[in-house]
Amino acid sequence: MLSKFLMDLYDSLILYKMEHILKNYSNRYEITLNIAQKAKINLYDEINIKTSKKFKPIIQVVIDTKLPK
Incomplete structure (x- = not known):
């Protein structure tokens, strides 16, 4: 059950960053x-x-993308 929670949290963080x-x-x-x-x-x-890799390439790029200041 905890892994499902962590996966949902991780998905939310990826969407928020995008x-x-x-x-x-x-x-x-x-x-x-x-x-x-x-x-x-x-x-x-x-x-x-x-x-x-652990992540799909599109997710990895979103994680690695720097935000403008």
């Missing part, structure tokens, strides 16, 4: 494209390295 990123960038379309392109690159890098 909303925060979209809210703080002036061009939502551009940041969405940048995140998608980085995720695609990460996916192909993962396939070439043959390692499995």
Whole structure:
């Protein structure tokens, strides 16, 4: 039961960070494209390295994206 709670909390944090990123960038379309392109690159890098990560590439990019000040 605890793992379900932690998964829901983690999902909420990812959604919150994505909303925060979209809210703080002036061009939502551009940041969405940048995140998608980085995720695609990460996916192909993962396939070439043959390692499995904990997170999907799109989630990893959202986590790694720096927020503007």
